[in-house]
Amino acid sequence: MVKEVLIACVGKPSAGKSSFLNSDLIRVFSVTDAIAKVGNYPFTTIKPNQGVAYLPIDCPCKRFGKETQCKPRHGSCVDGVRHVPVQMLDVAGLVPGASEGQGLGNQFLDDLRHANALIHVVDVSGTTDASGKVTQGYDPINDIDWLRSEIRSWILNNLLKRWPAIARRHMATKSTAIDTLQTQFSGYGSTFSVVAKFMDKLAIKDPLETWDDAMVGRVVDGFLDERFPTVVALNKIDMADADKNITKIMRKYDPNTLVLTSALAEAFLREMHKKGYINYKEGTDIVDTKDDLPDSNLKPLDDKLRTRIEKVQDLVLYRYGSTGVHDVLKRAVEMLGVIPAYPVKSLANFSSGTGINKGGAFRDCILIWPGTTVREFARIVHPEIDKYYLYAETVGGIKLAEDAVITEENNIISFKTSQNLSQTSSENNPVTGGADKKSASNKK
Numbered sequence: 001m002v003k004e005v006l007i008a009c010v011g012k013p014s015a016g017k018s019s020f021l022n023s024d025l026i027r028v029f030s031v032t033d034a035i036a037k038v039g040n041y042p043f044t045t046i047k048p049n050q051g052v053a054y055l056p057i058d059c060p061c062k063r064f065g066k067e068t069q070c071k072p073r074h075g076s077c078v079d080g081v082r083h084v085p086v087q088m089l090d091v092a093g094l095v096p097g098a099s100e101g102q103g104l105g106n107q108f109l110d111d112l113r114h115a116n117a118l119i120h121v122v123d124v125s126g127t128t129d130a131s132g133k134v135t136q137g138y139d140p141i142n143d144i145d146w147l148r149s150e151i152r153s154w155i156l157n158n159l160l161k162r163w164p165a166i167a168r169r170h171m172a173t174k175s176t177a178i179d180t181l182q183t184q185f186s187g188y189g190s191t192f193s194v195v196a197k198f199m200d201k202l203a204i205k206d207p208l209e210t211w212d213d214a215m216v217g218r219v220v221d222g223f224l225d226e227r228f229p230t231v232v233a234l235n236k237i238d239m240a241d242a243d244k245n246i247t248k249i250m251r252k253y254d255p256n257t258l259v260l261t262s263a264l265a266e267a268f269l270r271e272m273h274k275k276g277y278i279n280y281k282e283g284t285d286i287v288d289t290k291d292d293l294p295d296s297n298l299k300p301l302d303d304k305l306r307t308r309i310e311k312v313q314d315l316v317l318y319r320y321g322s323t324g325v326h327d328v329l330k331r332a333v334e335m336l337g338v339i340p341a342y343p344v345k346s347l348a349n350f351s352s353g354t355g356i357n358k359g360g361a362f363r364d365c366i367l368i369w370p371g372t373t374v375r376e377f378a379r380i381v382h383p384e385i386d387k388y389y390l391y392a393e394t395v396g397g398i399k400l401a402e403d404a405v406i407t408e409e410n411n412i413i414s415f416k417t418s419q420n421l422s423q424t425s426s427e428n429n430p431v432t433g434g435a436d437k438k439s440a441s442n443k444k
């Protein structure tokens, strides 16, 4: 199955989801905005509630001293930090009882089916209740557990309703448990390998036709872990009470799934940077003002602005190292194990041929799923490369076997073909050129 990376952002009302998605850093635009403001993403099938976020990664141009020649076709690259477009889905309608149709209920859950990973924005300050109303002392652990339990109830209820028939059919067709479960889970965006992986971990010995409701529940839990990796953005860390809630949450959940954020601080710092009051380096605690750099072109701060900036530094930057917004998308992509791969025509200068932009280095960066082989990547890059495939090489002229798995060590690849594909003016060919709208698609 060919599948692009799609991350869904969810959160109860007032958790800070809009602030988060609209922070300039994540740069999620509506499709119209994206075309107007950026026009710089490869996706062709964006729907109204989809946007584009830009994943910050270390670009190989820095390693090879090609920063000035680096010319990404999509996204951007500044001083070796590349921003690669990733599709984001803004999933609205998370309210208690979504699995029973409350709020946008089914629509909400239906949207999630398309996502590969979830970002769950949680108000960690405890100042909004389950439905987003202002309160004091609310326990944000409820929200973390609640998203999972809504998705679980939705899938489990659907499954249990039909379980006797599923078990009968399973026996009649003499299917394996993996086959039967994949038939049931395919509607939730599952694949055979997802089912095989979680069943392997669960190591259930009993035959499927003997499973009781509790066992089916265990299977749904195993499926959820594999199918919906979730990063929890603990937002509003700048507020009082956030600290004690963070400590509690850190003790209960895997810290690798948690990122501490202040979407408000990020939005403020970005705005001050844009207006010329500060130099702010995204993802860090570095903020320079006119007081720090008297000879710079920065605008002088009045007392009010100076106090606000100092507050953000004290409450967020010096305490936590950054606003955290930068890390959330990164963490979600890391959980998926997706890696960037760079098809180039020349391994000498990393260009994609000649002509406008093609002479620039590392023009294309395609996010690929773990386990993708060299030959599969050739197919992803362009069917013509697959058709006329001779061999593939990576840096240093090292030949790569067709079935070699692509890793961070061999992800700069030049394909040699029996036909000169620069003659075939295919628009979609990242190696031969064309200002196309090719999606960074690959298999899963």
Ligand SMILES: Nc1nc2c(ncn2[C@@H]2O[C@H](COP(=O)(O)OP(=O)(O)OP(=O)(O)O)[C@@H](O)[C@H]2O)c(=O)[nH]1
Pocket (backbone or CB within 6 Å): 011, 012, 013, 014, 015, 016, 017, 018, 019, 020, 132, 235, 236, 237, 238, 239, 261, 262, 263, 264, 265
């Ligand atoms: N102190 C603080 N306030 C924040 C932060 N992020 C968002 N807020 C505030 O929280 C309120 C709700 O933020 P939104 O971004 O509108 O929340 P939402 O989840 O999109 O809410 P809905 O649109 O109702 O779904 C706003 O007043 C924001 O300014 C943060 O990190 N710190």
